[in-house]
Amino acid sequence: MGEPATGRCLCGAVSFEVTGAFEGFFLCHCSRCRRGTGSAHAANLFSSTAQLVWLTGERSAKRFRLAGTRHERCFCAECGAALPYVEEESGWVVIPAGSLDGPVLTRPDAHICWASRADWDEGLDAVARIDGLPE
Numbered sequence: 001m002g003e004p005a006t007g008r009c010l011c012g013a014v015s016f017e018v019t020g021a022f023e024g025f026f027l028c029h030c031s032r033c034r035r036g037t038g039s040a041h042a043a044n045l046f047s048s049t050a051q052l053v054w055l056t057g058e059r060s061a062k063r064f065r066l067a068g069t070r071h072e073r074c075f076c077a078e079c080g081a082a083l084p085y086v087e088e089e090s091g092w093v094v095i096p097a098g099s100l101d102g103p104v105l106t107r108p109d110a111h112i113c114w115a116s117r118a119d120w121d122e123g124l125d126a127v128a129r130i131d132g133l134p135e
Contacts, residue, residue: 006014006055007084007099009076014057018095020050025097026105029121030113031077032071037082040121043097049091061085072074 008015024046033042056059057076061083065072072094074085082096097104111117 002033005095006096006101008101009057009060009079009081009083009099010011011079011081013060013078014076014081015055016084016099017053017055018047018050018084018093019053020047020093020105022047022095025108027108027111029111029117030071031116032066032069033113034101034118035072036071040118040124041111042082043098045095045097045104045106047093048091050095052093052095061109071120 004017004019006015006017022045023045026046027041029041034040036042041057050111060077062077063072063074063076063085070087070089072085072087074083076083082099084093084095084099086093
């Protein structure tokens with residue numbers, strides 16, 4: 001990645017910049033990621049060399065680590081939106097793909113924890129697609 005990637009939370013209270021290359025992009029289907037996102041999976045980019053800089057609202061960026069696990073997440077205290085963080089043990093920067101302002105110029109590398117996926121996360125290609133909200 002040449003130019004820094006920027007991102008922010010849903011309400012705009014927190015903004016950040018990430019400089020460096022993304023080395024992995026994984027869609028995690030584990031029950032912890034599903035519970036933390038309220039969705040079928042978490043979509044996170046990983047980098048061992050990137051630098052994370054908070055541009056605004058760093059005090060609103062809150063972290064949660066589930067005791068006895070490696071599961072961790074960072075979120076905006078105002079709106080709850082997912083935010084990036086640096087893993088303390090490994091030093092990896094973890095960036096929620098949906099928090100970035102611009103396009104993600106790489107495709108996911110893998111669905112991980114696939115065996116843990118939600119029972120309704122099957123055959124989703126057959127589900128109707130609607131460009132806006134349903135009527």
